[in-house]
Amino acid sequence: MSDNATMGDLKSRARAVAENVAECQRLLATAERQFHAGDLRASGEAAIRAGELARLAGRPELLAAAALVVTGVQDPLIDAGVESMCREALATVEPTNDVILARLHAQLAVAQYHRGRVGDAATSSERAMQLAVQTDDPAASAAALHARRMIAVGLVRPFELIDLGQRMLVLAEQVRSTERKMLGHAWRIDGFLQLADTLSAGLEIDALDVLAAATGEPLVKWHALRSRAGWSQAVGAFAEAERLASMARDALPPSQASFALPLYYTQLALVGVDRGVRPSGMEVMGPLAAGRIPVILATMGVLDLVVGDRDAARASFEGVKPRLPDLSRDGRWLPTIAAMTELAVTFGDESLAATLHGELVPFEGVMIAAAMGAVGPVGYYLGLVDASCGRLDSAIERLEAAADLAVRGDLGPSLVRTRAALADALAKRGAAGDRERAARLAAMAAADARRLGMHGLLVRVKELAASLDRLPSHLSRREQEVVAHVAAGESNREIATLLFLSERTVETHVRNILTKLDLHSRTQVAAWATKAAISAEPSKSTFTYRGT
Helix, strand or coil: CCHHHHHHHHHHHHHHHHHHHHHHHHHHHHHHHHHHCCCHHHHHHHHHHHHHHHHHHCCHHHHHHHHCCCCCCCCHHHHHHHHHHHHHHHHHCCCCCHHHHHHHHHHHHHHHHHCCCHHHHHHHHHHHHHHHHHHCCHHHHHHHHHHHHHHHHHCCCHHHHHHHHHHHHHHHHHHCCHHHHHHHHHHHHHHHHHCCCHHHHHHHHHHHHHHHHHHCCHHHHHHHHHHHHHHHHHHCCHHHHHHHHHHHHHHCCHHHHCCHHHHHHHHHHHHHHHHCCCCCCHHHHHHHHHCCCHHHHHHHHHHHHHCCCHHHHHHHHHHHHHHHHHCCCCCCHHHHHHHHHHHHHHCCCHHHHHHHHHHHHHHCCCEEEECCEEEEEHHHHHHHHHHHCCCHHHHHHHHHHHHHHHHHCCCHHHHHHHHHHHHHHHHHHCCCCHHHHHHHHHHHHHHHHHHHCCHHHHHHHHHHHHHHHCCCCCCCHHHHHHHHHHHCCCCHHHHHHHHCCCHHHHHHHHHHHHHHHCCCCHHHHHHHHHHHCEEECCCCCCEEECCC
16 A cells, blocks of 8 residues: 555544544533433433544544533433443543543442442442542532432431532532522431431521522522422421412423422422321322322322222232333332332232331331421331231331321321321230220320311221220120129139139139230239229129229
């Protein structure tokens, strides 16, 4: 080959490289514009095409730029392309360029997380955090914090979420960023609510209110109103929750409102579950549920259940069930699992209930709650499964801990549901003192349900309280006489003398009374007699029964 031909080939290749670089840069600019305009799918496709051209041109810095255009988009094709670009860029970018390396590791973590590889994502996010600390670059720090926050949400780590929010607030002050300050408060709200620390969550919401008033930013106002609505639902202020949710829905301009509508109706659905009443306008949830968004479909199933539409509830349950293995571990995962646990118990799907029980165990002691609102303590759902399987001691222990968590946070609706479930479990176990304690808990739950306006649950709790308060009417006349004298503190021999019976016969009566009343001692018989208003004059064979 001549020197002229060689030179021609070189010029041709150089021209091709230049053309690829120019087209790559054009696509990058287009992808940036599309991303900021909200056309995320088109932006991702343009970025992936730009990455292909950067490879052909041998320009690792352009490949890195392409990998970093689209953030937070959950799309299988885009996530696969982003992961591939991140890996290749990490292998070619200068090892001393910690800023780009930190951002690439953070972006890789997001793609891995979206593709279901949470362990790999956790490792990548940790590396991103390490590099970001070394660089002290705001963009790198923000990217690393976003990636790590995603892991904290997916793995339900409230303390880490609170810490990450604080770090974002510090970063926001450094760069004077309203958006980052908003995110810092929002992350901390979610973390505090998961710990049932409603006081601290309320202070963060107050800070969002101040930020919204100072900046006039619609998105900040939306976050503040939505968080206040979720907080109100969590503590049982249902009318206020609905009012604030409507205000949040209307706070965004039409160009931004589409993503907020599903969140608005989900908040209404949570209020509806608590109140036992289907909120007006919920027909809009039909198309959203038909779109098979699992958390919406599962929440609608629980709402249908509490308002008495078991057929619709079962349809939602069956619709979500096959999708459970593929659920993304984002903020919607735990509420979906909780709702499906309740539905599985209701419809007797013991196998699924056991599987979901295993999924929930690592998060025992945490509230399923966020700015969206509160679903309930994880221990409540574990207790439901334990009780349905006959593990009553475990169910009671878990429900007691769940009730304590709800009390600590003044989470009235969760407390009512948990006390009702605890009363039911105690009544089923029937150990010494269980029936009396169950009656007290059911009465407390009924009073709180009435006060909060939890109409659906109130009916069931009142029925439970009535059944626990109902006194057995199957004692014979002679057994009632014996009960009266036991309550008077008389021994079997004294009772035998007073009633002209043998001592053995009295022993038999006492044994039958304990069996019929499901009691275990003479002391319990005396307490029962006091409640039933059964009494006898000491040393006389007459008795009075004023019970019902």
